[in-house]
Amino acid sequence: MNIPYTVEIRPDTGLANGKLGIWLFLASEVMLFGALFSTYIILRNGAAEWPHGELSVPLGAINTVILISSSVTMVMAWASLKMNDWAKHRLYLIATFVLAALFLVNKYFEYSDHLAKGEGPWHSTFLAIYFTLTGLHGLHIVGGMIVMAYFIGPGAKLWRANADQFANRIEYTGLYWHFVDLVWIFLFPVLYLL
Amino acid sequence: MHSDHGDVHASVRKYFMIGAALLIFTGITVAANLMHLAIPLAITVALAIAITKASMVAAVFMHLSDEKKWIYGALLLTVVFFIVLMSVPSFTNMDSIGRHEPAIGGGEHPAGH
Amino acid sequence: MDNVSSHGTTAHGHVHEPPHEHAHEELGWWRKYVFSVDHKVIGIQYAITGLLFLLFGFCLMMIMRWQLAYPGRPIPLIGQWLGQARAPMGIMLPEFYNQLGAMHGTIMVFMGVVPLAVGGFGNFVLPLQIGAPDMAFPKINMASYWAYFLGGVTMLLSFFQRGGAAQSGWTSYPPLADIADGQTVWLIGMVFLITSSLLGSINFIVTTVQLRAKGLSWMRLPFFVWAQLVTSFLLLLAFPPLEAAAVLQLMDRLAGTSFFLPSGLVISGKPLAVAGGGNPVLWQHLFWFLAHPEVYVLILPAMGIVSEIIANNTRKPLWGYKAMVYSVVFIGFMSFVVWAHHMFMTGMGTTMSAFFQTTTMIISIPSVVILTALLLSLWGxxxxxxxxxLFALAFLPMFGIGGLTGLPLGLAPSDIHLHDTYYVIGHFHYVVAPGTIFGLFAGVYYWFPKATGRKMNDLLGALHFWTSFVCINLVFMPMFIEGLAGMNRRMYDGGMQYKYNASVLHWNVVQGYASWGLGLAQIFFIVNFFMSIKWGKAVDRNPWEATTLEWSAPSPPGHGNFLTEPIVYRGPYEYSVPGAARDFSPQFEPEKA
Known part of the structure; x- marks a missing residue:
């Protein structure tokens, strides 16, 4: 039995199933991070004072550059497939994976720096929300890396069997990845700068 | 799939341009931070830049500039509830009966709203 | 929107199967009945697990009812096995009463009603009603069930940890929930259940939007499908804030943060050693942002089921189908902006109270529209x-009582008096127990022939209905009396310690007997259920002479559901069409020339 519209597009909605599915998933993610940003606003408004300059702006800025670059390589990994350039696709997808790993390494240095000073999440409301937001964002990075690793490794076989479906899956992975980038675009000023 | 090979070729240039623009905006937001603006202005500038960057990612990388109505619909609904979630708890917090007194036992708790 | 012609050819339809797909027709027992990707098997798994949890949650309540009726007397039968930590000498400890209360609520809402209503009926019926071969993402569907299963097991195991299960109510308000025993495992269980709901809701929405059969335009959808679609949007967008809140509470408990702990908190005379600066009301916002839409997650599928059954058994079209559809969509939208009517007692000012009172009064209108439409459908x-x-008809007044008693709770001045009394318990139980659960029982009796090919026994069904109906009202109606008398809802001794309760205490005994009677009444259902699987009257495809698409598939439908690609020719409730040969004109039968 085949599920209709897994690859081909349903005429009246103009969509394949996966495209709508991933966007709905991202919609729920918006609400997840929305709740945490709302928490941030309420805690900050209720605080007697809010710390400034507790985080390293250079490290945060470097991570922003890394994630933005990874978004470019991710969209190129998909565009290469559309142009039938398998070698380039591999290159860009692996590059995205490596950039994601670099992000986490950078994050590890930030975390260990704080913890070495005894400034864990228990230390203040600011650090509590900082560790929670960046930790959850970091888990999303790890999730994205697992999916990418799958498509670099065993998932790559699908390209030969069904090129369109493989390109779709890379597109959906990309949508998720750009969303993770998009969250960071807000996290960086909110936590590091303001 | 939404475009043939020709379209994708044309888009590649756009993707790199947007990537470069995002990096430039990151530079601007860090530079603005170095100027030590007053808090309300700093928040406005930083959020304005972040929203611009986020819109570019969403519109170009996520192809939202050209999507189907079901996706727009779902996202519109999400945006509405997102705004409710961001604003209403804060409004409710601000609209409290009487003045804020330290809740239990005193301490350095809330300075006014 | 779409009609037969806009779909184009059958090239992409379900009947189109590449030859290699036939290779794995024969699945092993494990793949077929346990780790199945077939929406019908998953639906039945959800339904049976949900029914078992409903029974278990109800058993917790029957134990609590003993304590309320006869405080301090040893619990008969099972008291001796509960252990020193829960009930020494069979006498219930207050801590154990709190655990039972918290877990009764959690189990009934998140592991009983929602999985049965959405996971069970949604999975089994929705793809059949829209003419789809399966859900859009069958593997994600399976993952959704197993995430639910893991969440359920986690919750059950929490009874056996040191300090027992969660005891801060199903609402888990901090600061208490931040410091009380058992809560950590509750939160982990909730993360599983929330994940399950998210996976399920994405699947339902995509399936409804993408896999409708040819000719099944939006205004031809059965009302049940509309109800499930709106429910799925509620789950999709309202659950993530609770997931965020659960993460924050876990951080408070495990990482020593104080998101929900204000500065200067003193517990048992000792200052609590945390950084402070948190906001306990923040939890209530995030919790009720989910939990009020959750109320509609509980009620909408039941409304959908009841609508199908009323149309079928009145042999008439639903009165005001379009108004019902618009109402259900409007309810879904409004349910996101009413949540703080649960929080009038938090010190919220008059401006926001007025806002939430207004939205609450507005959302009652579409509910009344739906109920009125169903009532008028009976006319003539x-x-x-x-x-x-029988169950569908009982739903109408029962849900009506539940809804109307909610109005005084939605207005701050009367809510301040009634808050935290048994009146509140009576109100929401009328909505969920004789309301939703009766609707769900109606659904079980209605779709049982489709799932098994056999009908359930009518005599046992009638006995089940009448005994349940009498008992359940004797349980919940006295709660309004107790509540108006001011009895607090959380007293482990039934309110005996306060003199002002003396005039209503005797109702606790009545409610006790009624709830045990209600327990006995379910034996009719359990016997009927298992007996009918084997010996029920065998039926054909369409035993109820119904019009919607699920009745065109074989009973039970095989993998892939339909023998030929279903095509829809008309609206969902074309009963007693003038000039037609029979009193029902199914959606799947073409017009005769």
Whole structure:
């Protein structure tokens, strides 16, 4: 039995199933991070004072550059497939994976720096929300890396069997990845700068 | 799939341009931070830049500039509830009966709203 | 929107199967019945697990009812096995009463009603009603069930940890929930259940939007499908904030943060050693942002089921189908902006109280529209009093009582008096127990023939209905009296310690007997359920002479559901069409020339 519209597009909605599915998933993610940003606003408004300059702006800025670059390589990994350039696709997808790993390494240095000073999440409301937001964002990075690793490794076989479906899956992975980038675009000023 | 090979070729240039623009905006937001603006202005500038960057990612990388109505619909609904979630708890917090007194036992708790 | 012609050819339809797909027709027992990707098997798994949890949650309540009726007397039968930590000498400890209360709520809402209503009926019926071969993402569907299963097991195991299960109510308000025993495992269980709901809701929405059969335009959808679609949007967008809140509470408990702990908190005379600066009301916002839409997650599928059954057994079209559809969509939208009517007692000012009172009064309008439409559908009908119809008919006044008693709670001045009394318990139980659960029983009796090919026994069904109906009202109606007398809802001794309760205490005994009677009444259902699987009257495809698409598939439908690609020719409730040969004109039968 085949599920209709897994690859081909349903005429009246103009969509394949996966495209709508991933966007709905991202919609729920918006609400997840929305709740945490709302928490941030309420805690900050209720605080007697809010710390400034507790985080390293250079490290945060470097991570922003890394994630933005990874978004470019991710969209190129998909565009290469559309142009039938398998070698380039591999290159860009692996590059995205490596950039994601670099992000986490950078994050590890930030975390260990704080913890070495005894400034864990228990230390203040600011650090509590900082560790929670960046930790959850970091888990999303790890999730994205697992999916990418799958498509670099065993998932790559699908390209030969069904090129369109493989390109779709890379597109959906990309949508998720750009969303993770998009969250960071807000996290960086909110936590590091303001 | 939404475009043939020709379209994708044309888009590649756009993707790199947007990537470069995002990096430039990151530079601007860090530079603005170095100027030590007053808090309300700093928040406005930083959020304005972040929203611009986020819109570019969403519109170009996520192809939202050209999507189907079901996706727009779902996202519109999400945006509405997102705004409710961001604003209403804060409004409710601000609209409290009487003045804020330290809740239990005193301490350095809330300075006014 | 779409009609037969806009779909184009059958090239992409379900009947189109590449030859290699036939290779794995024969699945092993494990793949077929346990780790199945077939929406019908998953639906039945959800339904049976949900029913078992409903039974278990109800058993917790029957134990609590003993304590309320006879405080301090040893619990008969099972008291001796509960252990020193829960009930020494069979006498219930207050801590154990709190655990039972918290877990009764959690189990009934998140592991009983929602999985049965959405996971069970949604999975089994929705793809059949829209003419789809399966859900859009069958593997994600399976993952959704197993995430639910893991969440359920986690919750059950929490009874056996040191300090027992969660005891801060199903609402888990901090600061208490931040410091009380058992809560950590509750939160982990909730993360599983929330994940399950998210996976399920994405699947339902995509399936409804993408896999409708040819000719099944939006205004031809059965009302049940509309109800499930709106429910799925509620789950999709309202659950993530609770997931965020659960993460924050876990951080408070495990990482020593104080998101929900204000500065200067003193517990048992000792200052609590945390950084402070948190906001306990923040939890209430995030919790009720989910939990109020959750109320509609509980009620909408039941409304959908009841609508199907009423149309079928009145042999008439639903009165005001379009108004019902618009109402259900409007309810879904409004349910996101009413949540703080649960929080009038948090010190919220008059401006926001007025806002939430207004939205609450507005959302009652579409609910009344739906209920009125269903009531008017009965007008002038020659009703078939089948077992599902008995439950569906009882749903109307029961949900009506539940809804109307909610109005005084939605207005701050009266809510301040009634808050945290048994009146509140009576109100929401009328909505969920004789309301939703009766609707769900109606659904079980109605779709049982489709799932098994056999009908359930009508005599046992009638016995089940009448005994349940009498008992359940004797349990919940006295709660309004107790509540108006001011009895607090959380007293482990039934309120005996306060003199002002003396005039209503005797109701606790009545409610006790009624709830045990309600327990006995379910034996009719359990016997009927298992007996009918084997010996029920065998039926054909369409035993109820119904019009919607699920009745065109074989009973039970095989993998892939339909033998030929279903095509829809008309609206969902074309009963007693003038000039037609029979009193029902199914959606799947073409017009005769």
């Amino acid at each position: 009908a020659s009703i078939r009093f089948t077992t599902p119809m």
